[in-house]
Amino acid sequence: MVNEIKRFELSDGVIGNFIPTTRFKTARLSVSFYVPMREDTASAYALLPFILTGCGKEYPTSRIISRTLDNLYNAALACECTKMGDLQLLSVSITCMENKYALDGSDIILKCANMLSSLIFNPLCDEGGFEEQNFEKEKRLMIERIDSEINNKRSYALSRCVAEVCKGEPCSIPRYGSRQGQVELTRGELYAAWETLLRTAYVRIGYLASEENEKVFDILGKAFSDLDRKVVNINNPIVSPAKETVSQIHDRMPVKQGKLVLGFRTNIHGGDKDTYKVMVTTDLFGGGPYSRLFDNVREKMSLCYYCAARANRGKGYMTVDSGVEFDNMDKTHNEILNQLDIVCKGEFDDEALAASKRALCDTFRGAEDSQPLIDRWHADRLFVADAPSPDEVATLINSVTKEDVIETAKTFKLDTVYRLLGQEEK
Amino acid sequence: MITEKKLITNDRLNESYIEAVHSSGLKIYISEKPEYSSAHAIFGTRYGSIDTKFRLKGTENFTDIPEGTAHFLEHKLFESEDGNAFERYAVTGAYANAYTSFDRTCYLFNCTSRFEENLSILLDFVRHPYFTAETVEKEQGIIGQEIRMYDDEAGWRVFFNLLCAMYSKHPVRIDIAGTTESIAEITADMLFECHKTFYNMSNMFICVAGKVNADEVLAQIDREITENEPREVIRGLHDEPRGINYPRAEQKLAVAKPLFNLGFKEECKNPEKTLKERIETAVLLEIIAGKSSALFERLVNEGLVNDGFGTEYFTGFGYAAEVFDGESSDPEKVAEEIKKEIRRLRENGIDENDFIGAKNSLYGQMVMQYNVIDNVVSALVSTAMTGDGMFDEMDVFEKLTLDDITDCLNRQLLEEHSALSVIYPAE
Numbered sequence: 009m010v011n012e013i014k015r016f017e018l019s020d021g022v023i024g025n026f027i028p029t030t031r032f033k034t035a036r037l038s039v040s041f042y043v044p045m046r047e048d049t050a051s052a053y054a055l056l057p058f059i060l061t062g063c064g065k066e067y068p069t070s071r072i073i074s075r076t077l078d079n080l081y082n083a084a085l086a087c088e089c090t091k092m093g094d095l096q097l098l099s100v101s102i103t104c105m106e107n108k109y110a111l112d113g114s115d116i117i118l119k120c121a122n123m124l125s126s127l128i129f130n131p132l133c134d135e136g137g138f139e140e141q142n143f144e145k146e147k148r149l150m151i152e153r154i155d156s157e158i159n160n161k162r163s164y165a166l167s168r169c170v171a172e173v174c175k176g177e178p179c180s181i182p183r184y185g186s187r188q189g190q191v192e193l194t195r196g197e198l199y200a201a202w203e204t205l206l207r208t209a210y211v212r213i214g215y216l217a218s219e220e221n222e223k224v225f226d227i228l229g230k231a232f233s234d235l236d237r238k239v240v241n242i243n244n245p246i247v248s249p250a251k252e253t254v255s256q257i258h259d260r261m262p263v264k265q266g267k268l269v270l271g272f273r274t275n276i277h278g279g280d281k282d283t284y285k286v287m288v289t290t291d292l293f294g295g296g297p298y299s300r301l302f303d304n305v306r307e308k309m310s311l312c313y314y315c316a317a318r319a320n321r322g323k324g325y326m327t328v329d330s331g332v333e334f335d336n337m338d339k340t341h342n343e344i345l346n347q348l349d350i351v352c353k354g355e356f357d358d359e360a361l362a363a364s365k366r367a368l369c370d371t372f373r374g375a376e377d378s379q380p381l382i383d384r385w386h387a388d389r390l391f392v393a394d395a396p397s398p399d400e401v402a403t404l405i406n407s408v409t410k411e412d413v414i415e416t417a418k419t420f421k422l423d424t425v426y427r428l429l430g431q432e433e434k
Numbered sequence: 435m436i437t438e439k440k441l442i443t444n445d446r447l448n449e450s451y452i453e454a455v456h457s458s459g460l461k462i463y464i465s466e467k468p469e470y471s472s473a474h475a476i477f478g479t480r481y482g483s484i485d486t487k488f489r490l491k492g493t494e495n496f497t498d499i500p501e502g503t504a505h506f507l508e509h510k511l512f513e514s515e516d517g518n519a520f521e522r523y524a525v526t527g528a529y530a531n532a533y534t535s536f537d538r539t540c541y542l543f544n545c546t547s548r549f550e551e552n553l554s555i556l557l558d559f560v561r562h563p564y565f566t567a568e569t570v571e572k573e574q575g576i577i578g579q580e581i582r583m584y585d586d587e588a589g590w591r592v593f594f595n596l597l598c599a600m601y602s603k604h605p606v607r608i609d610i611a612g613t614t615e616s617i618a619e620i621t622a623d624m625l626f627e628c629h630k631t632f633y634n635m636s637n638m639f640i641c642v643a644g645k646v647n648a649d650e651v652l653a654q655i656d657r658e659i660t661e662n663e664p665r666e667v668i669r670g671l672h673d674e675p676r677g678i679n680y681p682r683a684e685q686k687l688a689v690a691k692p693l694f695n696l697g698f699k700e701e702c703k704n705p706e707k708t709l710k711e712r713i714e715t716a717v718l719l720e721i722i723a724g725k726s727s728a729l730f731e732r733l734v735n736e737g738l739v740n741d742g743f744g745t746e747y748f749t750g751f752g753y754a755a756e757v758f759d760g761e762s763s764d765p766e767k768v769a770e771e772i773k774k775e776i777r778r779l780r781e782n783g784i785d786e787n788d789f790i791g792a793k794n795s796l797y798g799q800m801v802m803q804y805n806v807i808d809n810v811v812s813a814l815v816s817t818a819m820t821g822d823g824m825f826d827e828m829d830v831f832e833k834l835t836l837d838d839i840t841d842c843l844n845r846q847l848l849e850e851h852s853a854l855s856v857i858y859p860a861e
Contacts, residue, residue, distance in 0.1 A: 030806045031469040033447075057472055070734070074726035078791040109801055111447075145735060152740045155690035161590050261688040262860040265582040297520035297530070309519075310575030313583055319841060331583045359524075366527025373546040374472040374529075377644075386802020 013386075015221070018229035021239030025386055026220050029379060033109060035117050035217035036379050037124060037224060038101035040387050041209035042242060045096045045178035051185030051193055052201035057087035057098045059138060059198070061148040064127045076123065080116050081105045083390035085124075092388065093322040094178035098205070099387070103379065106218060117217065121227045129231045131202065138202075147190060154187050158261075161428060165267035166329055169426035172255050173271035173325050177246045206232070208240045212390050214383050227357055239405055242391060247277045247324040248422035258427040260277030267270035267428035268337050270330045270344055272420040282416075284376065284404040289416040290319040291364040293351050298363040300347040300356065301328065311340050334430060341425065351417040354410060361410055369402040399424045436652050438464075444825040449804055451814065451824060456655060459636025459664045463814040464651055467750050467807060473644030473805045475818060476815055477556050478540035480667070482634035483499040483610040484751060485537075487670030490631065496670050499628060500619040501605065502577070502612015507625050509573050511541070513652040519559040528552045534610055537750045539632075544808075549646055550654060557640075557658045563629045574617055583610050588689045588857045591698045595683040596695040596757065596855035601790040602679040604673040606753045636664035639818035643810040651737055669705075669751060676851075693857040694765035696772060698847045700754040709822045713796075713830050714842040716836040719745040719756060720792035721784055721839065722775060738768050747802050757845055765856045770792075776847050782821050782827045784843070789836045797831060 014026040016312070029036075043053055067073045077083045083104035090097050102120045108117055132139045158164050163420040167182070174180040213228050215221070222403035249272035276282045294301035294317025315330040332340045350356065375381040376398065396404060435457040443450035451465040481504050489496045512519045512532070528545035541560050543552050584590045594609055601607040611617070631637075642651055647718040678699050707715075723729050723745050733739040743760035760766045803809040817824045 010543055015731075031467070034805055069731065071726055071728070071731040073790050074724075078726050078795040078798075079797075082795045082802065104829060105801060111797075141735075145737075148737055149734075149740050152691060152761065157740075159689050159693075161586055161688075162583075262686070263688055264585045265579065296524070297518075298524035302520075306576060307572075310572045311579075313576055313580040331579060333579070333582070336721075363524035363527070365523070367529065370529065370546050372528040374544060376471045379805065 018213065018225060018425065019233035020237045022213065022229060023390065024225045024229060025212055025214045026225075027214065027216045027386060028218065029216045029382065030344045031219045031377070032379050033106055034103050034379060035106050036101060036103045036383055037117075037121055038099055038214040038383055038387070039124065039128060039174060039228060040097060040099040040207055040212045040214070042092070042108070042212070042390070043096050043098070043205065043209045043240060044242070045091060045094050045181050047181055047185075049201065050096060050181050051189030052198050053096055053098060053205060054089045054148060054184040055150050055190065055193065055198060055201055056205060057089055057100050058150060059143065060127050060131055061085050061087045061100055062146050063132050063142055065130045065132050066126045067123075068132055068333070068354070071195045080119060081110065083116065083120055089182050089183055091179055094133055095242065096183065097387070100124065101383070118223060118227075119220065121224045125231055129206070133199060137197070137199035140195060141396050143159035143195040147193065150184060151187060154182070154184050154190065161261075161263060161267055162329065162331065165269050165426060166327060167268050168257070168259065168368055168386050169271045169327060169329075169424055170325070172257055172424040173273065174323065179245070179323055207235055207237050210239055210242055210390070212387055214386060216379055216383055239354045245277070245322050247275070248256045249273055249275065250423040251413055254422050255424040257424065258429050261427050262431055263428065264430070265331050266334045266337055266430070267329065267331055268340055269426040270341065270422060271424035271426070272326045272328075273423045274319075274324050274326060274416070274419045274421075275414060276419055277322060281404050283321035284401070285408050285412045285416045286319050286321050286326070286349075287368065288361070288405060288408040290317050291368055292356065292360055293417065294328055294347060294412060295364060296367050298360065298367070300351060301344065304347055305330065305340060305343050309343060311343070315340070315344070325423070337355065337427060345422070348417060348420060352397065352414060354414045358410065361408075361413060365405050365408065368405050372398045372401055436656050439652070441826065442823060444828065447801065447804060447825070447828070449825070450540050452652075454652060456659055457633065458659055458661050459634070460655070460659055461639040461818050462652065462655060463639065463641045463818060464646065464648040465810050465814065466646060466648050467644050467810070470644050470807055472544055472546045472807060473642065473646045474542065474544045474811045475553060475556060475640065475642045476540045476542045476811050477560050477638065478538055478815060478818070479632050479638045480537065480819065481539050481628070481637065482535050482537040483608065483612075484605045485604045485632070485669060486608075487672070488631070489668050489670070491666035491668055493653070499624060500612060501608045501616040502610070502771055503620055503624065503628055504539055504632075506573065506577060506617055506620050507628055508532050508534045508539050509561055509577060510569065510625060511563060511629075513569055514559060514562060514564045519555060522555045522559070523552065526551050526555070536606055536610065538815070540815065550650070552697060553651070553654060554658060557655070561633065563626060565625050567622055570620065570622050570625070574620075575594075577611055577617055578614055581609070581614055583613065584609065586687065588687045588693050591685060591687060592693045592695045592759070592855050592857045593757070595685055595857075596697045596853060599683040599853035599855055600678045600697050600699040600755060601674060601753065604674040604753055605672065606750070631665060631667060634665040635659060635662050637667055639815070641811050641814035641818060643814065645809045651778075670726045671705070671752065674702075674752060678851055678853045681853050683853070684858065686858050686860040689857055689859050690789050691761045691859065692765050693761050694759065694768065695855045696758040696769045697853050697855070698756045699851045699853070700756070700846055702752055702754055705752045706820070707754055709820065709826055710830050712747060712749060713827060713834065714838055715747040715756065715846065716794050717789075717796060717834065718842050719747060720796060720844070721788050722779065723758060723772065724792060724795065726791050727788070727835050729771065733768060733771060738762050738764060738771070765854065769854050773852070776843070779843060784836060784840060786836060789839060793831070793834065800827060800831070
């Protein structure tokens with residue numbers, strides 16, 4: 009029997025998703041929770057995946073969890089809190105060896121499914137909420153995680169620019185909520201957030217393995233069907249036009265290299281096929297080493313080591329970021345806009361467009377070789393009706409014409425310029 | 435001509451690869467994985483940032499070159515007289531890149547179609563240098579910005595500051611990209627000379643994994659690689675003393691919390707550590723400070739480290755050190771706790787269960803690496819660099835005993851050879 013991708017509703021708002029993957033030595037099981045990004049819930053929700061995978065009633069310390077995983081042949085328990093448009097996406101996953109590689113013939117996959125279920129539904133709590141010592145530990149780790157985002161200057165600069173572009177929209181809320189929100193969070197509030205999450209979040213249970221295994225879905229799905237669930241509404245992301253006046257913002261830090269980020273808005277967004285035009289246009293403009301930005305800002309003008317464009321198609325924005333000498337910031341800024349102008353005028357050859365399409369298609373097809381990427385592909389498209397397969401995406405990409413690129417580039421309007429400066433620069 | 439073709443298999447993993455040598459001296463490693471969609475290839479040379487001093491076998495005098503030359507050459511090889519290699523890859527859609535580390539330079543591509551064309555591009559541009567004074571100067575600007583970028587990266591700085599504290603002579607202490615000053619000394623002639631020396635086929639290797647047919651790949655390499663007179667490069671030794679350079683390094687950068695690296699410098703009687711030594715040390719570090727260790731649990735519970743705390747056995751030609759790294763508001767205290775735990779283990783012995791747990795965990799990691807094609811290619815590159823077979827680690831692993839680890843603990847991680855590097859938040 010040939011295994012096929014399956015998607016089925018396990019209970020109200022709980023989707024089971026089996027994806028056959030025969031090429032890997034591992035099986036992967038993930039549970040993702042989709043909730044609207046909101047200031048009053050973001051901090052508590054962000055902490056949940058971490059505290060749930062840190063310990064549990066059956067596994068009272070992180071050392072016990074870790075040792076249990078070691079003895080399941082290095083099964084990897086992971087958690088994540090990310091943003092998807094205006095949603096907060098919380099996920100916990102476990103990746104383990106397929107049973108046939110076990111030295112002792114044990115059913116590793118079922119043991120992992122039971123462990124994951126126990127961690128999600130049976131946390132270490134007392135009458136006051138999550139157990140105090142562990143709660144305080146996870147809270148401290150989260151605050152440190154937030155604080156250390158400043159250490160990576162490139163991603164810090166990018167997130168500062170995006171928050172300004174999307175000001176006032178849910179997605180401008182940091183993925184872990186605010187530092188203050190974490191500081192003020194109590195263990196009782198966190199417990200309430202956990203109960204609300206299980207009852208109201210839209211849930212996807214992903215299972216990637218060589219063989220389908222109903223027991224895996226039974227173990228995780230049953231616990232949800234026992235709850236009195238009332239699933240929260242998931243709305244389409246808000247998309248706004250560019251601001252009338254370009255926002256100019258900056259930070260100062262004792263750094264040797266400046267960071268320049270330009271944030272653009274486009275009116276093309278959502279799950280429709282026009283978004284693939286945005287993907288191709290962005291790539292031709294500043295994707296790979298064949299792009300306008302790499303070829304000109306880096307190679308010809310020698311201004312930087314990286315200058316890259318990236319689009320968030322769901323939210324309808326695009327960013328260009330670069331690390332440059334402070335004195336070269338204006339020059340770089342002008343050249344980026346000049347290159348966009350060149351794309352708008354169609355002054356690029358057909359080969360550049362063909363190169364972008366080939367590179368994008370190659371990347372999509374290559375994603376089939378990574379279990380986490382396959383899982384993420386399906387998790388990202390949970391709300392897209394008739395989501396295209398990677399092959400269909402390749403067809404959509406290949407159908408983008410030079411005129412499409414020109415028209416799409418014309419929709420990119422500069423919204424925000426962010427600069428990370430040294431202490432003394434003007 | 436392809437000689438010495440061998441198929442090497444491992445039944446438990448259900449994995450295999452082909453090892454062969456071209457008559458030019460080029461070593462070839464191929465792992466067919468027909469069930470995958472993509473293929474990955476690396477064309478590499480045993481030439482990295484530490485090779486600032488070398489001679490050819492048969493000559494007497496050592497040549498000194500500026501720091502950062504290997505990395506500079508890596509950047510420049512992408513260019514040819516009629517455009518750059520990226521433009522050629524743009525025609526096939528492959529993803530291409532390169533990297534330079536301490537002891538090697540590797541050129542790679544990843545593709546889901548047109549493998550043969552991509553391999554042709556790779557085999558061609560890496561072997562055909564083209565530099566002019568003008569293109570060298572242009573690259574000095576780009577690499578200058580790359581160096582600046584790393585100057586602000588605390589995780590990178592804390593590590594190189596540690597290397598400077600531990601090593602006084604060995605070029606491992608110098609940043610891979612060199613310095614703005616050292617790369618200013620690089621000339622086109624120098625690059626040609628280094629290319630002739632280190633990019634001789636007898637100093638190089640090709641590793642391929644994924645959706646490929648090994649026989650076709652071998653035939654293509656045989657067609658495209660020309661013979662060359664083998665050149666044996668002798669790496670210069672640097673009279674590195676046994677002791678550390680200084681015990682403490684500090685710097686201030688824009689970070690939220692102090693970052694630290696605690697290193698224990700090991701003796702290198704032979705320039706390179708054996709596979710057994712490397713695996714024993716990895717298991718030992720997992721026992722001392724892995725996620726399942728008592729030490730890690732205690733440090734986290736006491737608020738001294740966070741989940742970024744980790745260890746590495748950093749080793750290559752003429753250098754070896756265990757490194758503990760993390761973020762902490764009190765790095766001194768963490769360093770003291772690590773040393774205390776090492777003393778405690780020496781006195782009380784290693785718990786059998788901790789040994790088994792660490793062994794299982796590392797065994798799982800070894801099996802799982804075969805999931806990802808890139809990792810298989812990396813494992814083949816290690817095979818090319820060390821001469822150990824890709825599956826040898828499984829054999830060493832199975833035979834490993836608690837006594838081996840205890841011996842390792844008594845021999846290594848000596849406090850008098852340790853150094854601490856800290857990056858403090860700038861005001």
